Amino acid sequence: KAGVTQTPRYLIKTRGQQVTLSCSPISGHRSVSWYQQTPGQGLQFLFEYFSETQRNKGNFPGRFSGRQFSNSRSEMNVSTLELGDSALYLCASSLARGTAGNEQFFGPGTRLTVL
Amino acid sequence: GQQLNQSPQSMFIQEGEDVSMNCTSSSIFNTWLWYKQEPGEGPVLLIALYKAGELTSNGRLTAQFGITRKDSFLNISASIPSDVGIYFCAGQPTNAGKSTFGDGTTLTVKP
Numbered sequence A: 001k002a003g004v005t006q007t008p009r010y011l012i013k014t015r016g017q018q019v020t021l022s023c024s025p026i027s028g029h030r031s032v033s034w035y036q037q038t039p040g041q042g043l044q045f046l047f048e049y050f051s052e053t054q055r056n057k058g059n060f061p062g063r064f065s066g067r068q069f070s071n072s073r074s075e076m077n078v079s080t081l082e083l084g085d086s087a088l089y090l091c092a093s094s095l096a097r098g099t100a101g102n103e104q105f106f107g108p109g110t111r112l113t114v115l
Numbered sequence B: 001g002q003q004l005n006q007s008p009q010s011m012f013i014q015e016g017e018d019v020s021m022n023c024t025s026s027s028i029f030n031t032w033l034w035y036k037q038e039p040g041e042g043p044v045l046l047i048a049l050y051k052a053g054e055l056t057s058n059g060r061l062t063a064q065f066g067i068t069r070k071d072s073f074l075n076i077s078a079s080i081p082s083d084v085g086i087y088f089c090a091g092q093p094t095n096a097g098k099s100t101f102g103d104g105t106t107l108t109v110k111p
Helices: none
Strands: A005-007 A010-013 A019-024 A031-038 A042-050 A053-057 A064-068 A074-078 A087-094 A110-114 B004-007 B010-014 B019-025 B031-037 B044-049 B055-058 B061-065 B071-076 B085-092 B105-110
Touching: A005 A087, A010 A019, A019 A087, A019 A110, A031 A074, A042 A064, A042 A074, A074 A087, B004 B085, B010 B019, B019 B085, B031 B061, B031 B071, B044 B055, B044 B061, B044 B071, B071 B085
Parallel strands: A010 A110, B010 B105
Antiparallel strands: A005 A019, A019 A074, A031 A042, A031 A087, A042 A053, A064 A074, A087 A110, B004 B019, B019 B071, B031 B044, B031 B085, B055 B061, B061 B071, B085 B105
């Protein structure tokens, strides 16, 4: 079974631009969550999507948004990029059903650098 | 909001030694997860715990879900160089999709 895939793996943008990151979950997984990882702040929860609906949201500004498609693939968008948005963005998928539904499996991440 | 305190922050050990790290929370969690992250990769799930008091092993790794549901620990026995990485604990309240992560324990194993 293929794991979680994220594209692109690396991205360089300048301040003020916007960016869209993509995540394809494990086949059969219906929940997709996004996290931001920085050396100073660790792993911070951004939001979670389930059945194309945002189910949970972390404490990030409105510049961060996401969506999920009917095939469970998800995208996140960051508008008006700031230097502090430089981070590794991780996507995690889970079954969200049954005992094992809580187990989240991560992709390799997208390394975003804002210049 | 919920916070996890993970300790120690870092460990430098000799190959063959045992390792112990733990996480404590100010809130109750229904699920505890332990992950390992290597450079350039996303976290890889090592062990998932679902019941208070549960003790689960995965090879040389053993993790326990504390009976108060506010803590968990991970032990690694007979460490080897490939155990090097950052180990994260994560707790989930009721919702499957949102995990709160500890700050990680960086493990260095000297051959």
